Structure formats: structure tokens, C-alpha cells
Amino acid sequence: MPCEKQPRFLILYGSQKGQAQSIAEGIADEAAEHGLVAEISCLSRHEEYRLERESAPVVFIVSTTGDGEPPDTTLKFVKTIRAKTLPSDFLKNLHYALLALGDTNYANFCNCGKTIDKRLQELGANHFYATGHADDGTGLEVVLDPWIEGVWDAIKAALSKMSSSSHPPLKETLSDMTKENPAPTSPPHVELNRLSLADNKTPDSIKAPFDSDTKLTLGGLPSTEVTGLSSESDVAAAKSAQEAQTDQVREECVVAEPSLTYSLPPLSQSSLNVPALPPPYLEATLLLEDKAEKFNSSLHTETFYEVPVTNAVQMTRGDSVKKALLLELDISAHPTMTYMPGDSFDVLCPNRASEVDAVLLRLGLQDQKHQRVQLAVRRDTQKRGAQTPPHVPDNCTVQYLLTWCLEIRSVPKKAFLRALVDCAGDSRQKRRLQELCSKQGSADYNRFIRDSSLCLPELLTEFSSCTPPLSLLIEHLPKLQPRPYSAASSTLRHPGRLRFIFTVVELPACPGRPEGRRGLCSGWLADLVAPVLVRPGTDESSCGQAQLPQIHVRMRLSGTFHAPTDPTAPLIMVGPGTGLAPFLGFLQQREIERRDSPDVAFGETWLFFGCRHKDGDYLFREELEGFVSSGTLTHLKLCFSRDAAAAAAGGEEAAVPAVSQPPPACPRYVQHNLRLHSQRVSRLLLRHDARLYVCGDARNMAKDVNDTLMEMVRAELQLDQLDAMKTLAALREEKRYLQDIWG
Ligand code: NAP
Secondary structure, three states, X not given: OHHXXXXXXXXXXXXXXXXXXXXXXXXXXXXXXXXXXXXXXXXOOHHHOOHHHOOOOEEEEEOOEOXXXXXXXXXXXXXXXXXXXXXXXXXXXXXXXXXXXXXXXXXXXXXXXXXXXXXXHHOOOEEOOOOEEEEOOOOOHHHHHHHHHHHHHHHHHHHHHHHOOOOOOHHHHHHHHHHHOOOOOOOOOOOOOEOOOOOOOOOOOOOOOOOOOOOOOOOOOOOOOOOOOOOHHHHHHHHHHHHHHHHHHHHHHHOOOOOOOOOOOOHHHOOOEOOOOXXXXXXXXXXXXXXXXXXXXXXXXXXXXXXXXXXXXXXXXXXXXXXXXXXEEEOOOOOOOOOOOOOEEEXXXXXXXXXXXXXXXXXXXXXXXXOEXXXXXXXXXXXXXXXXXXXXXXXXXXXXXXXXXXXOOOOOOHHHHHHHHOOEOOHHHHHHHHHHHOOXXXXXXXXXXXXXXXXXXHHHHHOOOEOOOHHHHHHHOOEOOOEEEEOOOOOOOOOOEEEEEEEOOEEOOEOOEOOOEXXXXXXXXXXXXXXXXXXXXXXXXXOOOOOOOEEEEEEEOOOOOOOOOOOOOOEEEEOOHHHHHHHHHHHHHHHHHHHHOOOOOOOOEEEEEEEXXXXXXXXXXXXXXXXXXXXXXXXXXXXEHHHHHHHHOOOOOOOOOOOOOOOOOOOOOHHHHHHHOHHHHHHHHHHOOOEEEEEEEOOOHHXXXXXXXXXXXXXXXXXXXXXXXXXXXXXXXXXXXXXXXXX
């Protein structure tokens, strides 16, 4: 077999939302350029690999989900390698590299990758390359790009060592390898594929039109040197890029600021290292109605229940910074749809019609939007394991595909930008897209695309000459994910009902987005319930006769974020803003349990709640005060961040107090109240088996609360920082410190 002669390696991925899979596929696609054959498999396909017998290097790419859990597809693999019966040399012949994906906004960063790595080591496996921990919170590419850059040399080094006759375990020779190749701590620097203007499939070394030391003379054209051009088309392409640069330079005389579509020197004059163009692997054919099988869209939503929204209430005053809504769903027709307080559920939401229309328009498909899409893998594809995406149902229409299947709001990855370069007609736009996906343009990518959460419709608006084919969108856009919400009720209090609360997310205007936009699901829900919405100060909705809207939902059973089974255990709940949601369910349940079991000595309950203004967004004020009156809630600790700030600063906003400062007399945030009650809370937690729950914003609040807890533990137990961290980690392990946080 010819391919037996080519060095082979194996890629195994564990993906929840497709991120790890797409990185794994990217590596597999690039393998041939490095003279390697990559076999790729999902970790869930156990029959396709045998690690204990694997004679080639293995590259693992694994995500982490939830509170540090493995992706669903990786659960069984983790369970298998964790088996205590496995001998400590079970994987002594395995040579592997591992890239863990995670998000530092959440607890247990990269936990799945770390768990697998640790266990593989315990089973005798050998690293041939340093483990990478890529952080989605700060940008995966910061670690991802250099890690991939270095992995090729590491694989080759591993292959050569493994094929040597003595075949010593790499663990023993890792130090030798490190000398040649500093990968384990800093991946070797490998020149990325350089931009080729003519042949996008095989990028080779040519200089992009402007060299960094290009001289500009007033009124004159910059003199540049283009090397390595092999054909007339190369030269023509380079010339047109050069003209584009010239235009851009002229433009820069007027536009002093870089923007999504314009760059300034040095980037605009730099040679670029752009990623290799992933060869297209899908073919989309549009079928006329009579030739296509009828598409049954209900099959696509079969795991969801369609339920009516029976109540919709605006919880915040009209002038509040954020609008919070309460929605109540009638789930009584679906007896299997059960939940406990603390569980969350998924809402299926469509892409915005106006954005779908804009994409259809750009693709030139408005007149064909009702035609059916027949998708196939291209016959000539070199992509290993290429398959049509499972989230695109057979025979769906173009409009259905763009509305319900593809996440058109996702932030385009660099590989997608790279592919879009070839779909842009305007040379300036081509160059800018090249910059944005290049190594040199990383800062601009982060600033104008990633940090602003720019999406495809916005990008296409700005890059007006870019007309990608539908198949490219299907290859690069991830699956449209349902959006999770926490239940904000108990079925003991609201039988047959499921309530939830959310704020309508607002993304501000930014370069590339002239006007702000609302979050996809929260904006859609707000529009959907507008006709039946009960607004503040009114008892009824403005349109009493309106038909109840319906939405598709399915339960996600969290398994851990539940009230303790022991009713005597003290309960400490921290939930500012809509982070209050699960605790409403906890307290409703507790109130009924107390009524039904008068002899039980229930543990004390604390709720730390915060919002901006007492009169503007204090959610469920009456219900919370009722819990206090009935004794269900022992301590309600409130703070009003902007009332307090205004009071402290004599009407002006005060600076946010640092966590380490003493708590202000007038606490602004939930963590300040925790510090005010530090001793009591710490003792309950550390000496009286209390459970502590945190729900709400992951990016700031949950981190600050965690820091505060650390200080409280330090003070209470007289520990140093490291031991305080260990104590908190142990509480997490024991499921006595639980988070349900959202970024
Ligand atoms: P929010 O924006 O978190 O604001 C609530 C309060 O927290 C405000 O008083 C705010 O004060 C304050 N705050 C700001 N920074 C803080 C910090 N570092 N530490 C402590 N408090 C801080 O409230 P929200 O709009 O209701 O958002 C809650 C978050 O929870 C969102 O991220 C949401 O996605 C998430 N969540 C989602 C669900 C769900 O079901 N999907 C459920 C619960 C929570 P200032 O604004 O005055 O600074």
C-alpha cells in the first residue's frame, strides 16, 4: 500500500460544540504539506483506535465544558482510562501531544485536557511535545497558533525516534529531543506558510506587495520588490495587490485610524504569513421544488418540545440599564419534561430574518431561497474523513439552512477569513482580509473581529465585494446552538410551569457595526413576547387578545447545581442580577418543604443579591421579602451598585472598590456584603458543612466573588494563599462550592 510508506500519525479529538473538531481537522488538512498522513477520529469512536497498541504519535485535541466536565463525546473515553484496574504501564508505548481547550472565565480551566493528560502519564504514556492550554477567554489563537506551528517538527522528531531500531521510550529521550527542539516549553519556531497570491492551494514563499522598509516619496509610488513569482498570473495578482496598497496608502493620508477595512503601516506594508487555504470539500446543489423530496422540518426539532409562553413580564423599570424579562412556559402537556430547581434548559432560536436576508442577497440566492440544498462531499477532496455536517438536514431549503442550522452570528475564525480572501473581488479588500487572518494582523483581528464579536453579516456588509458560495458557509460556520437558561421556579410552587428570567443582551456599536445589536436569543424572545408583555405599572399586557407565542425547549439536567439533599445543611446563595434565577427555585421549594415538614430543623439560608438601583431593577422584591417574613430565607443581604456609588460620591459614580480593600460601609457589590459577613459565612462553610452557590456573570462577578472567598478562607483558617486555594478547590471537589456562571 503506497500510504504505508508515508509517515502516519493519529489525531483524536473530544469536542462539545465543534471547536476541538475543527482544530483537529485543520491539523489533519495541513498534514500532507508536511509530508505526513493524518488519521483523524473522534474520541467517542472507540472502535477506530487502540491506544495501547498505537505505533504512531497521537495528537489529542480536547475541549472542556460546563464546570470543568469532559465533552459528551469524551465521557466514555475518560471513564475507560480512569479504570483502576489498568496497570501503570498500560500505555507505555504511547507517544502523544495534547492540546487542551478551555476558558479562564470558568472554573477548572482546561480540566478535561488536564485530566486526560494526567491519567495518560499515570498509565506510562510519553509526551513528545509540551501540552498546550488554549484559553478562549483571551483568544485561543494566542496558544493555538504557536502550538500548531511547533507540532510538525515534534511529530517528525517523534516518528524518527519511534522508528529507530532501539525504539527507547520517548520519556527517557525527551531531554535529547528538547535540546534539538525546545517544544516542550516553547514550541519551535516554524515559518508559517507564506502568502501566495496566485496559487492558494499551495502557499509558497513570495513577498507580499510591501516590504517593511518600503520607501514612500511624496506624490510618488512606493517602490516594492516582489520575489518568487512564477507565472503571469502571479505577477498580475501581485501588481493588483500593489495597486491596492497604493490606493490604501493614499487613503491613509485621509484616514488616520485603522479600522476593520483599513490598516496602517507597519501592517499595511508588511509581508504576511497567512494560514494555508483549506481546500473546499463540500458541494452544494440547489434542487428545484419538484425534483426534491419534501423536507420535514419537524424531524430537525424532534428532541425539543414546542410549548406556549403563558406569561411574559418586564421586571425592570423602563429606564433601566438592562431590560430583564420573566417568561413562564406551560410544560404540562409534556409529563417527561421534569426539572429541579438549579436545572437549566435549552431554547431553540432562529437567526434574525433581516440578517438571513442580507446573507441571501450577498450570495445572490434571494430568488432561490425556497430551493432545497443537496449537499455532498466533493469527489476530489483530500480531506480525511470528510463528511457533510450532521446539523444540516437532508433536503432543507436554503432559507431554512441559514435560519435554523448555521450560526451566522459566530465570530469568523481566521481559516474562514482566509477562505473569504478568494471570494473578494476588490484587491484592497482581499489584502485586508489577508491581513486579518495573518500572523502579523493578529492584533487587528482581535480588536476588530474577536473583541467586538463581529459576525458574518456584518463582515459582508463591510467587505462589499466578497461573495462566498453557500458551500463555503456550510464548511466554516458552526452549528446554530440552542441557548441555555436557568429555571427560575420550582414545580412544587408552579406545577406544570417552567419560569425563567433573562436580560436582553445589547452589543454596542463598534468599527464594522455602525449600530448596536441585540443578543440573538434574548432579542428574539423579547420581540416574540412583545405583544403579550406585561410592562411595569400595568397589570395586563397591552394586547390581551394576542395569541400565545410558542417556543421550542428541552431540559438540560445539570446534576450538580441542586439544593442539598440534607435539609439541615446551611445554604449560602450568591446571585446578583438575573443570577438570582436558580435561587428563586431553591427558596420556593424550601418554603413548601418547611410547610410540609414542620419537625425538621432546616439549615439557615443566606441570599446575597445585588442590582443597580433599588427602585429600578430589584428583581422579585416582594417574593424575596416574603421568604424573609416566612422564615424560609434567614438572611437577605442586598446591595445597589449605582445607588450606593451615587451616595458615596455625592451623586457621582464612585470607583469600584478593589476586593482587597476593607468592605465599604455601603456595600456596592455582593462580594462586599460577603466580606461584611465574612466570619459567619466562613464558619458556616468551613465548620458547619454549608453549601455555597454562585450564579450569574462569569467574566467579572464570579471571579471577584472567588477572590473574596479566598481571602475569607485565608483569614478564617490563617492560611497562606496557596493553602487557601487548595481549600477552595477541595470545597469544589466536594460539591460544596458550586457555580452556575454565564459568560
Ligand atoms: P449584571 O450585569 O451581572 O449586574 C448585576 C449587578 O452586578 C449590578 O449591580 C452590577 O453593577 C453588578 N456587578 C458588576 N460587576 C460586578 C462585579 N465584578 N462583581 C459583583 N457585582 C458586579 O446582571 P444581569 O444583567 O442580570 O446579568 C447577569 C449575568 O448572569 C449575565 O451574564 C447573564 O448572562 C447571566 N445569567 C444568565 C442566566 C441564564 O439563565 N442564561 C441565568 C443567570 C445569570 P454595575 O453594573 O453597577 O457595575
